[in-house]
Amino acid sequence: MAAVIELPIAAYESVVEPDWCPGCGDFGVLRALEIAAGRLGIKPKDLVVVSGIGCSSNLPGFIHTYGVHSLHGRAVAVATGIKLANHDLKVVITGGDGDGYGIGIGHFIHAMRRNLDLTYIVMNNQIYGLTTGQASPTTMKEVRTKSTPLGNVELPINPVALALVSGATYVSRGFSGENKHLADLIAGAIAHKGFSLVDVFSPCVTYNKINTYDYFRKRIYKLEDEVGYEVANVEAAMPKAFEWGERIPVGVFYRDEQPTYEDCDAALRNGPLVNQKLGLSKTSFDELMEEFM
Amino acid sequence: MTTRKEVTVGIGGAAGDGLDKSGDTIAKTCSRLGLYLCAYNSYQSVIRGGHIWLRVRIGEQKVYSHGDELNLLIALNQDSIERHAREVASGGAIIYNSDKLKCDPMLVGDNVLPVPLPIAELTKPFGRLQPVMQNTVAMGAMLYLLSLEFEMAAEVLADTFKHKGEAVIEQNVNVARAGYDHAKEKFVPLGYEWNFTRVRRPFITGNEAFAIGAVAAGCKFYSAYPMTPASSILHWMANHGAKCGVVVKQCEDELAVANIAIGAGHAGVRAMCATSGGGFALMTEAIGMAGIIEAPVVVIEVQRGGPSTGIPTKTEQADLNQVYGASQGDYPRVIIAPTDTTDCYYSAVEAHNLAEKYQLPVTIISDLLLSEHPETIEADALRHDVPIERGEVVSKWPEEKGQFKRYAFTKSGISPRALPGAEGGMYVATTDDHDEEGVTISDVFTSPPMRRKVQEKRMRKMEAVIKELAPPQLEGPVDADVTLIGWGSSKGVIHEAVAQLVEQGVRANQLQIKYLHPFHTKEVSEILSKSKRTICVECNYSGQFARHLRAETGFSVGDMILKYDGEPFEPHHITEQVQAILAGQPRPTEVTMDEAREMAYHYIRVHLADKVRPEKIEQVDGDGRGEALWLVEVVGRESGAKEGELRIGLETGSIYLWQPAGALIAGAGSAS
Numbered sequence: 014m015a016a017v018i019e020l021p022i023a024a025y026e027s028v029v030e031p032d033w034c035p036g037c038g039d040f041g042v043l044r045a046l047e048i049a050a051g052r053l054g055i056k057p058k059d060l061v062v063v064s065g066i067g068c069s070s071n072l073p074g075f076i077h078t079y080g081v082h083s084l085h086g087r088a089v090a091v092a093t094g095i096k097l098a099n100h101d102l103k104v105v106i107t108g109g110d111g112d113g114y115g116i117g118i119g120h121f122i123h124a125m126r127r128n129l130d131l132t133y134i135v136m137n138n139q140i141y142g143l144t145t146g147q148a149s150p151t152t153m154k155e156v157r158t159k160s161t162p163l164g165n166v167e168l169p170i171n172p173v174a175l176a177l178v179s180g181a182t183y184v185s186r187g188f189s190g191e192n193k194h195l196a197d198l199i200a201g202a203i204a205h206k207g208f209s210l211v212d213v214f215s216p217c218v219t220y221n222k223i224n225t226y227d228y229f230r231k232r233i234y235k236l237e238d239e240v241g242y243e244v245a246n247v248e249a250a251m252p253k254a255f256e257w258g259e260r261i262p263v264g265v266f267y268r269d270e271q272p273t274y275e276d277c278d279a280a281l282r283n284g285p286l287v288n289q290k291l292g293l294s295k296t297s298f299d300e301l302m303e304e305f306m
Numbered sequence: 307m308t309t310r311k312e313v314t315v316g317i318g319g320a321a322g323d324g325l326d327k328s329g330d331t332i333a334k335t336c337s338r339l340g341l342y343l344c345a346y347n348s349y350q351s352v353i354r355g356g357h358i359w360l361r362v363r364i365g366e367q368k369v370y371s372h373g374d375e376l377n378l379l380i381a382l383n384q385d386s387i388e389r390h391a392r393e394v395a396s397g398g399a400i401i402y403n404s405d406k407l408k409c410d411p412m413l414v415g416d417n418v419l420p421v422p423l424p425i426a427e428l429t430k431p432f433g434r435l436q437p438v439m440q441n442t443v444a445m446g447a448m449l450y451l452l453s454l455e456f457e458m459a460a461e462v463l464a465d466t467f468k469h470k471g472e473a474v475i476e477q478n479v480n481v482a483r484a485g486y487d488h489a490k491e492k493f494v495p496l497g498y499e500w501n502f503t504r505v506r507r508p509f510i511t512g513n514e515a516f517a518i519g520a521v522a523a524g525c526k527f528y529s530a531y532p533m534t535p536a537s538s539i540l541h542w543m544a545n546h547g548a549k550c551g552v553v554v555k556q557c558e559d560e561l562a563v564a565n566i567a568i569g570a571g572h573a574g575v576r577a578m579c580a581t582s583g584g585g586f587a588l589m590t591e592a593i594g595m596a597g598i599i600e601a602p603v604v605v606i607e608v609q610r611g612g613p614s615t616g617i618p619t620k621t622e623q624a625d626l627n628q629v630y631g632a633s634q635g636d637y638p639r640v641i642i643a644p645t646d647t648t649d650c651y652y653s654a655v656e657a658h659n660l661a662e663k664y665q666l667p668v669t670i671i672s673d674l675l676l677s678e679h680p681e682t683i684e685a686d687a688l689r690h691d692v693p694i695e696r697g698e699v700v701s702k703w704p705e706e707k708g709q710f711k712r713y714a715f716t717k718s719g720i721s722p723r724a725l726p727g728a729e730g731g732m733y734v735a736t737t738d739d740h741d742e743e744g745v746t747i748s749d750v751f752t753s754p755p756m757r758r759k760v761q762e763k764r765m766r767k768m769e770a771v772i773k774e775l776a777p778p779q780l781e782g783p784v785d786a787d788v789t790l791i792g793w794g795s796s797k798g799v800i801h802e803a804v805a806q807l808v809e810q811g812v813r814a815n816q817l818q819i820k821y822l823h824p825f826h827t828k829e830v831s832e833i834l835s836k837s838k839r840t841i842c843v844e845c846n847y848s849g850q851f852a853r854h855l856r857a858e859t860g861f862s863v864g865d866m867i868l869k870y871d872g873e874p875f876e877p878h879h880i881t882e883q884v885q886a887i888l889a890g891q892p893r894p895t896e897v898t899m900d901e902a903r904e905m906a907y908h909y910i911r912v913h914l915a916d917k918v919r920p921e922k923i924e925q926v927d928g929d930g931r932g933e934a935l936w937l938v939e940v941v942g943r944e945s946g947a948k949e950g951e952l953r954i955g956l957e958t959g960s961i962y963l964w965q966p967a968g969a970l971i972a973g974a975g976s977a978s
Binding site (some may be wrong): 122 | 334337338506507508509510514518521522523524526527529546547548549550551552553554555557558559561562565566567568569570571572573574575576577591592595599688690691692694709725726727728729730731732733734735736737738745746
């Protein structure tokens with residue numbers, strides 16, 4: 014394997030300035046992604062960042078790589094198509110909790126059970142920001158928002174637990190207030206062969222006054238600091254996924270190497286689809302038509 | 307009786323009776339002998355039971371529909387005899403298993419031959435057999451009656467059961483021969499004389515033609531969610547994907563199907579997906595995305611009866627409004643309605659070329675009839691070496707040229723694409739509207755003039771698209787008295803109806819529309835301006851195409867022939883209604899006697915556990931119900947004794963109170 018030539022953050026800098034609110038957690042995620050990509054030496058031309066719709070889904074516009082800013086909830090599906098068309102590309106999906114755990118949750122679950130070699134970074138702020146502050150699928154119970162003025166009555170989605178039971182082979186959580194740690198998680202996720210989730214506490218400074226930077230700083234601890242934590246043991250990961258309250262774990266919950274979808278699809282054996290010859294030879298065509306004779 | 311150079315065979319039975327296999331053997335036998343076929347399977351959304359009715363029309367000349375007549379019935383259950391025996395035309399025959407079934411002489415028309423087969427006796431020498439083997443005996447008898455070659459059927463059976471080994475082949479051939487020999491001993495052939503040219507022609511469905519056409523055009527990616535009547539594209543692709551280098555992805559829903567296909571198309575692979583109306587509804591937002599990010603994708607919408615779940619295994623042409631109205635906003639796209647099986651193949655090719663050249667979504671709108679019915683097409687109809695036109699692609703963008711403008715405002719509206727991975731071409735394909743570089747103009751950079759020019763750029767592509775599409779042609783004499791207008795799948799059946807009309811002394815011609823969007827407004831207007839009388843023929847309730855035509859041309863059709871009972875047009879349906887229209891008669895909506903019988907069967911199935919059957923049907927007055935009625939006498943299946951009466955409204959089709967024989971009050975019974 015050729016030695017990795019690291020790239021500077023500047024290689025990924027877009028001419029477009031992010032339009033996020035000052036202090037938004039998403040700035041930290043963008044920076045962590047740039048650091049991770051640079052550390053792995055991924056050329057901007059070989060990286061595709063795919064998003065859905067929402068504040069955080071504007072991210073592809075702020076990084077100088079290939080990108081698709083797709084439909085609300087459909088980023089994982091679009092990214093799947095890109096990856097299957099050209100699995101030489103590194104495909105990273107970025108979006109929010111509404112996009113990924115609400116309207117797009119079906120694609121999220123199915124992409125994980127396929128173990129496609131995709132990295133999914135979810136900027137989880139537990140609120141709908143772009144639509145000015147309604148409850149999201151990860152809004153905690155009893156929290157008052159514009160759409161739940163009497164308090165949210167629904168349980169939040171547990172993305173880490175969901176990923177563990179759905180077959181993701183790299184399940185992690187980070188905090189955008191811990192940039193270096195987050196960059197490590199993202200680099201690990203992109204380098205991982207298989208579906209990787211990086212759920213990120215990415216505070217919304219405008220609409221979520223509960224799950225703030227302070228809220229997380231007081232509570233989070235790192236799994237890698239836990240003595241004896243086995244990262245390849247899904248049964249050990251599960252109780253950690255449910256830990257919430259005074260202590261909230263971040264880091265890699267689970268990591269395991271399994272064959273990817275791309276490894277298993279016979280049509281991808283000869284390399285990326287995009288490089289394959291088009292059309293049918295006379296012989297193949299005649300062979301196919303023989304079935305109708 | 308026209309000529310003994312054409313025959314229509316009907317096979318009736320329940321799902322699970324092995325009808326499709328028998329139909330396939332008959333079809334392949336005839337096809338290999340050099341005859342032309344067109345088949346249609348009327349089936350229900352059940353896996354076992356229900357009533358399945360497969361019709362195979364066979365002719366020395368090309369046949370364009372499953373036709374009007376029934377000449378030979380193979381009845382696999384009692385229901386099929388009761389429902390179809392009376393349809394068999396003079397000179398025909400009814401083949402049935404006389405061990406189990408009865409063919410009431412009342413049901414058999416004049417000069418129709420009942421062919422009872424003592425299946426148990428005939429198959430005794432071959433040991434214990436699967437019940438479906440009765441079909442093979444019946445097929446053997448049919449081969450003799452229709453003067454078809456037994457050896458060819460034996461060859462087809464050998465191919466069909468090759469994977470099961472010699473013993474199974476031998477058993478099938480022997481059983482078929484038992485039927486053949488029995489018929490030879492007891493009956494005389496029905497008088498068919500064939501010229502077997504033995505020209506090998508494909509016997510293929512529209513869906514199979516779509517799939518192979520797409521692969522020939524370089525389609526490398528196919529996604530789908532199972533949905534009748536589009537699923538057979540998925541099945542073909544799944545069976546051949548690995549060999550043809552096509553990734554075939556069954557997805558969690560049609561949202562994923564469309565978005566994944568668009569992702570693949572965006573990344574530079576020819577991508578296609580297919581569904582029916584319900585699935586297409588879920589795809590529409592994504593199709594708009596393909597429009598604004600200018601990603602190529604091909605979507606096939608195979609219509610079935612709607613709305614909602616509707617009649618899921620029946621045909622209709624009622625999704626035109628949906629396909630035309632797909633997605634919010636204005637965006638460039640193409641909608642193609644292929645007109646026959648061969649056209650399915652080339653439409654798939656053309657769709658992929660248009661999608662990539664013009665970087666837009668192309669929707670092919672088909673229907674259950676076109677997609678699922680198999681027919682023989684000419685031996686050289688499908689060519690492997692189809693043109694593959696990929697449009698402008700930038701493989702490398704040098705740094706000194708500055709930022710790559712993915713959406714450059716060109717005069718043609720086409721902006722060269724850079725595929726992800728291309729050196730220097732980095733950009734974001736965004737569903738927010740954007741400038742030439744792909745930078746959004748929706749949020750902080752909102753720019754009305756930029757929006758105006760980017761929208762004009764995209765839509766400008768349509769000017770070149772329309773020039774590339776072949777305008778529709780009028781078939782038949784320009785000065786005909788009647789012009790029949792159709793779209794998509796109805797080309798063949800209208801073609802045959804026109805021929806029938808000419809025979810009946812009505813000068814008719816045909817205008818079949820394939821390209822629904824963009825529309826050949828000028829050409830179509832010119833043709834129709836010369837038409838003396840126009841009638842639009844469609845398989846839907848409201849005349850969706852007639853409305854589309856009016857919107858595109860300002861031309862209002864004179865009359866409409868509409869069908870929405872789930873079954874496709876047969877030529878006579880059209881000719882009869884054309885004659886009625888010409889005679890100034892109003893459109894018939896009353897329940898016919900045949901329909902009354904079918905409605906009685908429905909009632910019997912639901913409420914009377916199939917133990918009885920409709921017998922005599924007569925029209926009676928309404929007796930206070932405000933409409934005339936069909937009085938249906940219902941008799942016991944076994945006994946033939948009267949069990950009761952059903953009354954069905956002629957106008958409303960309402961089934962009034964069921965009256966058991968014991969409770970019959972002369973001429974009365976209150977409305978339900």
